Amino acid sequence: PNTKYLKDYTAPAYWIDHTELTVELFDDYTDVTAQLRIRRNDELDAAGSLTLDGQELELLSVALDGNTLSAEQYQVGDESLTLSGLGDQHLLTIRNRIYPQNNTALEGLYRSGGMYCTQCEAEGFRRISYYLDRPDVMSEFTTHIIAADGQWPVMLSNGNKIADSVMEDGRRRVSWHDPFPKPCYLFALVAGDLRVLEDTFTTMSGREVALQIFVEPQNIDKTEYAMDALKRSMRWDEEVYGREYDLDVFMIVAVDDFNMGAMENKGLNIFNSSCVLANPATATDSTYLRIEAIVAHEYFHNWSGNRVTCRDWFQLSLKEGFTVFRDAGFSADMNSATVKRVEDVQMLRTVQFAEDGGPMAHPVQPDSFIEISNFYTVTIYEKGAEVVGMLHRLLGEEGFRKGSDLYFDRHDGQAVTIHEFVAAMEDANGIDLSQFKLWYKQAGTPVVEAASSYDADAQTLTLTLRQHTPDTPGQTDKQPLWIPLALGLLDAAGNDMPVQVEPAEAWTASSQVLHLREAEQTFVFHNVSERPELSLLRHFSAPVKLEYQQSPEQLLFLLQHDTDGFNRWDAGQKLMLHWIEQARSGSFSLSDAEQTALVSLLQDDQLDKSMLSYLLNLPSESYVAEFSAPVDPAAIHHARETVRLAIANTLLPHLAERYQQLQSPVAYQPEPQQMAQRALKNLVLSYWALVSSDGVTAAQAQFEQADNMTDQMAALLSLVNYGSDEQADAALASFYQQWQHDTLVVNQWLSVQAGSSRRATVASIEQLLQHEAFDWRNPNKVRSVLGVFANQALVSFHQSDASGYALLADAIIKLNGINPQMASRLLTPLTRWKRLIPELSALMRAQLERIQSQEDLSKDVYEVVSKSLS
Ligand code: B3K
Ligand code: ZN
Numbered sequence: 001p002n003t004k005y006l007k008d009y010t011a012p013a014y015w016i017d018h019t020e021l022t023v024e025l026f027d028d029y030t031d032v033t034a035q036l037r038i039r040r041n042d043e044l045d046a047a048g049s050l051t052l053d054g055q056e057l058e059l060l061s062v063a064l065d066g067n068t069l070s071a072e073q074y075q076v077g078d079e080s081l082t083l084s085g086l087g088d089q090h091l092l093t094i095r096n097r098i099y100p101q102n103n104t105a106l107e108g109l110y111r112s113g114g115m116y117c118t119q120c121e122a123e124g125f126r127r128i129s130y131y132l133d134r135p136d137v138m139s140e141f142t143t144h145i146i147a148a149d150g151q152w153p154v155m156l157s158n159g160n161k162i163a164d165s166v167m168e169d170g171r172r173r174v175s176w177h178d179p180f181p182k183p184c185y186l187f188a189l190v191a192g193d194l195r196v197l198e199d200t201f202t203t204m205s206g207r208e209v210a211l212q213i214f215v216e217p218q219n220i221d222k223t224e225y226a227m228d229a230l231k232r233s234m235r236w237d238e239e240v241y242g243r244e245y246d247l248d249v250f251m252i253v254a255v256d257d258f259n260m261g262a263m264e265n266k267g268l269n270i271f272n273s274s275c276v277l278a279n280p281a282t283a284t285d286s287t288y289l290r291i292e293a294i295v296a297h298e299y300f301h302n303w304s305g306n307r308v309t310c311r312d313w314f315q316l317s318l319k320e321g322f323t324v325f326r327d328a329g330f331s332a333d334m335n336s337a338t339v340k341r342v343e344d345v346q347m348l349r350t351v352q353f354a355e356d357g358g359p360m361a362h363p364v365q366p367d368s369f370i371e372i373s374n375f376y377t378v379t380i381y382e383k384g385a386e387v388v389g390m391l392h393r394l395l396g397e398e399g400f401r402k403g404s405d406l407y408f409d410r411h412d413g414q415a416v417t418i419h420e421f422v423a424a425m426e427d428a429n430g431i432d433l434s435q436f437k438l439w440y441k442q443a444g445t446p447v448v449e450a451a452s453s454y455d456a457d458a459q460t461l462t463l464t465l466r467q468h469t470p471d472t473p474g475q476t477d478k479q480p481l482w483i484p485l486a487l488g489l490l491d492a493a494g495n496d497m498p499v500q501v502e503p504a505e506a507w508t509a510s511s512q513v514l515h516l517r518e519a520e521q522t523f524v525f526h527n528v529s530e531r532p533e534l535s536l537l538r539h540f541s542a543p544v545k546l547e548y549q550q551s552p553e554q555l556l557f558l559l560q561h562d563t564d565g566f567n568r569w570d571a572g573q574k575l576m577l578h579w580i581e582q583a584r585s586g587s588f589s590l591s592d593a594e595q596t597a598l599v600s601l602l603q604d605d606q607l608d609k610s611m612l613s614y615l616l617n618l619p620s621e622s623y624v625a626e627f628s629a630p631v632d633p634a635a636i637h638h639a640r641e642t643v644r645l646a647i648a649n650t651l652l653p654h655l656a657e658r659y660q661q662l663q664s665p666v667a668y669q670p671e672p673q674q675m676a677q678r679a680l681k682n683l684v685l686s687y688w689a690l691v692s693s694d695g696v697t698a699a700q701a702q703f704e705q706a707d708n709m710t711d712q713m714a715a716l717l718s719l720v721n722y723g724s725d726e727q728a729d730a731a732l733a734s735f736y737q738q739w740q741h742d743t744l745v746v747n748q749w750l751s752v753q754a755g756s757s758r759r760a761t762v763a764s765i766e767q768l769l770q771h772e773a774f775d776w777r778n779p780n781k782v783r784s785v786l787g788v789f790a791n792q793a794l795v796s797f798h799q800s801d802a803s804g805y806a807l808l809a810d811a812i813i814k815l816n817g818i819n820p821q822m823a824s825r826l827l828t829p830l831t832r833w834k835r836l837i838p839e840l841s842a843l844m845r846a847q848l849e850r851i852q853s854q855e856d857l858s859k860d861v862y863e864v865v866s867k868s869l870s
Pocket of ligand 1: 121122262263264297298301376
């Protein structure tokens with residue numbers, strides 16, 4: 001397979017000003033006719049030669065300006081169609097046949113359950129029609145969908161519906177027109193027998209937009225929350241970014257078989273049903289939060305992605321990083337901002353830091369790839385969002401808004417690069433961000449070492465900061481980055497002390513941010529009247545690993561007193577990490593002060609309850625793994641369990657009472673305060689069930705009586721993990737009995753089993769793969785069992801006989817032929833082999849080699865496996 005390089009970018013030889021697509025749906029095949037108005041790109045001295053992309057297409061005919069061409073007049077390659085001797089402008093008509101019912105890769109046009117749908121980003125359109133399948137070719141689309149009358153009552157495409165009629169041959173033809181030129185990756189088509197929830201939204205300029213959510217009939221009672229989230233997103237984008245929706249209609253369609261969460265096709269978003277459908281009985285609070293965030297994310301793409309799009313796929317983070325930053329701002333405003341920050345950082349520090357430290361490490365703007373689908377990564381999305389967040393921190397709310405306004409105004413209707421985004425921020429604020437742009441170019445997680453010393457006589461505190469970024473594959477000798485480091489000084493009573501620091505230009509009065517721009521810098525704080533406790537990297541102001549020596553006593557102090565909510569949590573996590581390390585070396589016990597602190601957190605009535613549930617929760621096994629080398633999953637698991645048991649025993653005298661207090665008499669609502677209360681209640685339940693049979697009894701009662709999935713699922717988890725074998729089996733059986741008709745709930749049931757260190761064995765996973773509820777062709781099922789097993793049930797996955805690895809490798813080999821994107825995603829845990837203890841490392845490597853030796857490896861799998869082994 002070929003590697004593509006950013007440096008090789010060239011503009012297209014032709015533009016496609018207008019695309020008229022006719023899609024004729026038949027039971028066994030689909031015929032596609034593309035009429036393309038092409039125009040030579042003046043900027044290029046092209047020889048009149050045009051190569052279109054195409055994959056798995058059966059070419060039927062090619063015509064130029066109405067004249068059918070003979071087969072000698074064009075060349076058909078494996079994945080291309082080339083015409084030469086072309087003039088400045090033509091109407092090019094291409095007919096081809098495709099087979100959506102056989103499309104298990106779920107790219108292009110495919111069947112999902114009883115419907116047709118599409119996924120074209122990044123390079124799926126070429127599986128529908130020959131085309132210039134690249135995001136800098138933007139075209140005005142008119143789409144006709146033709147099918148037997150009555151077969152597919154709902155037939156949708158982008159833009160506005162312009163015609164709907166039954167033709168002379170009795171077939172129905174529905175036509176859509178999208179007035180906004182767009183790259184073909186934003187094309188979408190849906191046909192099915194669907195129900196719709198309808199609403200309207202009046203934009204800030206007073207236009208009324210029709211809002212529609214289409215679902216299969218059985219799901220119509222699960223659409224309300226997404227509609228509510230959509231309306232809130234539309235309002236928020238007007239208020240916070242000044243962005244108004246532009247078409248007359250905005251549609252969302254839910255489909256069961258989908259590779260990712262959702263897709264922002266212009267005016268016609270297509271969603272994985274797990275990211276849009278919810279009602280209280282079937283969806284947990286975390287599902288509600290996910291739906292809110294994803295609905296917003298896809299909606300926000302209408303500006304950051306669709307109106308202004310990417311020139312090429314190396315610029316993917318231009319739209320993804322920015323849009324994740326935008327949806328995080330929305331979720332923070334709708335819920336607790338601190339909790340949102342904690343959740344995002346948790347994910348970044350486990351998954352993204354691991355990616356940065358592994359064989360697939362790449363910059364936010366990669367400079368090469370083999371398969372672009374492999375680059376929809378946490379680095380592009382989450383680290384990309386962190387980089388935008390740092391710009392926000394550097395420029396302030398107002399400056400950032402000026403920059404984003406300029407960006408949207410300047411580039412509306414264009415396909416641009418990350419450079420243009422930063423340039424707009426620079427121009428709007430009169431600031432030079434050249435050094436800052438290294439964040440886009442350098443892979444790897446920077447390490448910041450901090451050392452401080454206090455001089456009581458001079459009343460000064462000296463803080464020395466050093467930064468370095470480790471080598472990553474293909475990248476050495478990293479330059480110093482511009483790192484905004486927010487901090488505060490706390491006095492002995494836990495109050496923020498005033499901060500006066502030199503060098504003076506490093507100081508902004510409002511935000512207390514130091515600008516670390518060199519490999520090493522020393523900052524001196526003046527008039528520091530007592531030895532302060534340092535709270536560094538507040539709000540996680542930069543995506544770095546901070547190394548700063550703090551004793552358990554100091555961490556406990558920050559956990560209790562830090563005025564920055566994020567750093568309170570982070571101090572607690574560091575303290576707990578320290579406990580886990582002690583437990584590993586057999587010298588762990590909680591001090592009196594630590595026990596008192598835990599109990600008072602449990603009983604706290606001031607703090608947000610969702611925050612409390614995070615404060616009382618241990619760092620995950622993957623987080624612990626990220627901070628230990630070499631990684632011994634079993635040792636980490638046992639040490640963490642030891643600490644969990646100690647915490648639960650410390651809290652035990654108060655758990656029953658707190659659990660009762662946190663019960664709510666009010667009917668379930670997916671709103672922040674209730675969610676927070678349930679989160680804390682269910683955390684209390686899990687500690688209680690861990691150490692007491694009364695807790696298990698309470699879990700049993702909650703399981704039987706719950707009127708919402710959040711409580712039912714939490715109780716099920718407690719029973720499965722802490723009940724007797726009989727209790728666990730019975731609960732799982734009754735849950736399946738109750739929910740077997742609901743595929744999304746069944747997925748949660750699969751995950752509970754696959755992710756439980758107690759239940760998941762290689763044999764039990766094999767059974768789940770044989771279960772009637774499992775389906776290799778459905779990505780949600782594959783993720784629920786195999787993804788959850790390999791990423792969460794770490795002790796079970798890392799079996800010393802390699803059976804866990806072999807099971808995953810078998811699945812990857814099987815999926816390689818069904819759905820290469822899914823196969824490639826499942827490889828992630830295997831890419832970490834170098835960090836494991838030697839005995840496991842070798843076993844994992846052997847499985848990678850076994851995968852590599854297979855014939856017919858997809859580009860997706862080939863790229864990840866070969867990079868992992870090199
Ligand atoms: N842009 C899509 C992702 C498409 C994935 C292509 N393999 C979803 C999103 O980020 O909004
Ligand atoms: Zn996105």
